Each structure stands twice: as C-alpha cells, then as structure tokens.
Amino acid sequence: MEQFYLSLLLLFVSLISISLFFLFYSHHAQSSHANLPPGNMGFPVIGESIEFLSSGWKGHPEKFIYERIAKYSSKVFKTSIFGEKTVMLCGAACNKFLFSNENKLVVTWWPDNVNKIFPSSLETSSKVEAKKLRHMLPQFLSAQALQRYIGIMDTIAQRHFALEWENNTSVIVFPLAKSYTFWVACRLFLSVDDPIHVAKLAESFNIIVPGVMSLPIDLPGTPFNKAIKASVIIKEKLLKIIRQRKEDLANGTASLTQDILSHMLSSCDENGQYMNERDIADKIFGLLIGGHDTASSASTFVVKYLAELPPNIYENVYQEQMEIAKSKAPGELLNWDDIQKMKYSWNVACEVMRLAPPLQGAFREAMDDFMLNGFSIPKGWKLYWSASSTHRNPECFPEPEKFDPSRFEGTGPAPYTFVPFGGGPRMCPGKEYARMEILVFMHNLVKRFKWEAIIPNENIIFEPMPVPAKGLPVRLYPHKP
Helix, strand or coil: CHHHHHHHHHHHHHHHHHHHHHHHHHHHHCCCCCCCCCECCCECCCECHHHHHHHHHCCCHHHHHHHHHHHHCCCEEEEEECCEEEEEECCHHHHHHHHHCECCCEEECCCHHHHHHCCCCCCCCHHHHHHHHHHHCHHHHCHHHHHHHHHHHHHHHHHHHHHHCCCCCEEEHHHHHHHHHHHHHHHHHHCCCCHHHHHHHHHHHHHHHHHHCCCCCCCCCCHHHHHHHHHHHHHHHHHHHHHHHHHHHHHCCCCCCCCHHHHHHHCECCCCCECCHHHHHHHHHHHHHHCCHHHHHHHHHHHHHHHHCCHHHHHHHHHHHHHHHHCCCCCCCCCHHHHHHCHHHHHHHHHHHHHCCCCCEEEEEECCCEEECCEEECCCCEEEEECHHHHCCCCCCCCCCCCCHHHHCCCCCCCCCCCCCCCHHHCCCCHHHHHHHHHHHHHHHHCCEEEEECCCCCCEEECCCEEECCCCEEEEEECCC
C-alpha cells in the first residue's frame, strides 16, 4: 500500500517540479548564512522526504542517517524534509547539546501534518498545548504517584492474558500488546474499564499513528486522510465520556481524584478559568496516544528478542519473575517492592529498547542563530536528533549488535548515549509509567508461557515506531502447574 502512495507522490512531483524549479530551487540552494553544515537539500519542495520516510518503510530508518554521516564525514549535516530546512544531529555530544539547550536555543517542533491530525480546539499549536499538558503530568506520572496504580495494571494484565492468550496455541503479539497498553491507559486516565468499550475506542486510535509519519497527502484512502478522519471520531467519543463524567461528578457518583480526567475537570488556571470540554478532549487524546503506543512497541520486541535469543536470557527473566510470583499470597497483586526486584528483567527491556527504540528521534526548532560543532545553525531551521545514532554506535556501546543486558548494570550507559525516552526537560514524562507497564506485562507473560516465533527473523517496519511486519505471530507453550 505504501508503494502505491509513493508512486502517487512521485507522479505528483513530476507534474509540478518543472514549473516550480526556478521559483524554488535557486532560493533553496542559497543562504545568507556562512558555514552551514555539509549536506544536500534534495529536490525542490520535497527535499529528501521520500528517502527519509522510505528508509523507515523498509525497516532501516538509521540507514538514511548513517549513509550521510559517512558521506559528509560529519555527525551534523543538513537536509530538507517535510518542506523544512533541517539539520540532523547524531551522537552523544549532539544529544547533550540539544537536550541541555531546550527552551534556550531550541524548542520542540512537529511537522504541520501533526497539527492537522491533532488540531487544537484553542487558537494555539499542538506544541503549546503539549507544553501545558507536561506541567500537569508530574503529579500523576511520577514514580511516587504511580505506585498506587501497579495493582490496577496487574489486574488488567491478568484479565488481558485470560481473555486473549490463555487457551490459545498461538497468538499475534503486537495487536495484543496494543490492546493491553491501551486498556491500562483507558483505565488510569479515564476510568474506562469495560473491554468492549476499550476495544471500540481502540479501533479509531489504531489508525492515528501510521498517519502521523505517512506522506501528508490528504486524499481519500491515504493513511494521512484516514488519520484526520479518525481524529474527529475520537474527539467526539471523548466528549461523550467527558460530559458523562461531569454529570457523575455533579451527582457524587465519581471522585475528583479518581483519574486525570476528573482532575482536569476540577482544576483551574491562575486566572480561575476552567478548561472547556474540547480542550480537555485534546489533552486526553494526546495522553492516550503517548500512553500506549511506545510501551506496546517495547513489549512486543521484548517478546521477539526473548524468542530469538539464547535460552539463558529467557531463563534468567523467568527465574526472577517466578521468585516474585512465589512470594505472593493467592490473589495478591504486584506492588512497588515487586517492581523494584525486577532488575534483570528491566535490563533486558532496556537492551531491547536500545536495539529497537520505540522513539526513533524527534524534532526541534532553532529559536535563534547559534553555532554547533563549528557550523552555523540559522534561526527557524529544524533539528532532528536520532536515537539509533548512539544506540548502535560502537563508540557508545561496544559490539553494538550484540544483545547484552549487563550494559545496564551499575551506573549503566554513559549519559546521553541511551535515549529511548529522549532527554533533558523534554524527556518523556511517562518514562516511569512505561517501565511499570512493561514489567507488569513481562511478569504476567513469562510466568504463564514459553514461546517461539512462527516467522524467524521477521522483517521490521516503522510507522513511525518499530513494528514486526506480520505483527509477530508466536507459538505458545504454557508452563505446567
């Protein structure tokens, strides 16, 4: 299907390129700024967008970056993607510079198509609304606050495995991992717990992420167009939930402290203004997206690697988790102390995220002119940092293709080399939430099953997170009682 959209775009480009060439290209090639990073701005208008996106479609997003690092002999190079002049930054030193200068020299930025898929009900951009949301989250997503949610996560995981995994000889892992993480997000953010209601919400959400990093062609049938339509449907569903909650709060059948939705409805800003319903729907929408997609990708790849690695890795995880399981009374749920005991399991999950980071990278925008590695970065240019440029760099991780959980023992990797959740002020506020969610998933999985991949070395695609091309079908072998 992607090949069809690629062909469609190439046809479109061929029709307009000649007419636009003289209008855009001469301006595109020139700059009043001296000593820009080396690089190639690609074709008029579209730049190198096709090469950037297609490397992900083919399962190797790092290839776009590595080829240019080798070509230009520089970890900082210029290109043009999504219609924007962009500087790619690679390596730990560049990560440190970027993360340390958040809101000083750079600010978060997303392509315009993100604002079309996630339109704000207010006269502000998605990045402004995201900034407001980030100020609201720590009281809910800090390690201390999340401790009270571990039992809820465990309950949902047990119900999930009973419904979707047990009594099956084989399953397709990725959609089930998404089902689990979305169920957890709906329960903790909205107090929506009914699996049928959760599944109906998930139908529309599953269309969103592939559209975010697709070609921004708003024509019927394209992933971008489908994502825009799904966004509208989701907002309407969320508004119904919000209005029902307002009624429940008014008649005393809901609590002001039961979840993030109740908090949003009952909190006001410094001017005494409460958020309106559509503003709340925008923020809950963003939370539900961020609250399940990265964790579902990471959980899926934990399953994939444990199926393909030498059996001692699985056995070590199994022994750690069974020690915890045997210490529990019948019906007793996981708690904070149990999560803290899962050290080896988390090292395995981190090594999985090093090799298959859910977040491949992200954009920033230069707030002013500045210098980086001796190169001039003009105000308004976009910057893109890449996780893979350090995660698979032998300077940062010796034998980078080798799976080695011991890399995360003690103090772990050097600062700014392991960045699956970003870094600095923009580090994902849900990092601890994701850690708990992944570990609860691993606990409930390994104490029930061993498994093997039905498609050995299954191809990986990126949309934009890594996903096994066929969803990772596995054959299950339940443990004997």
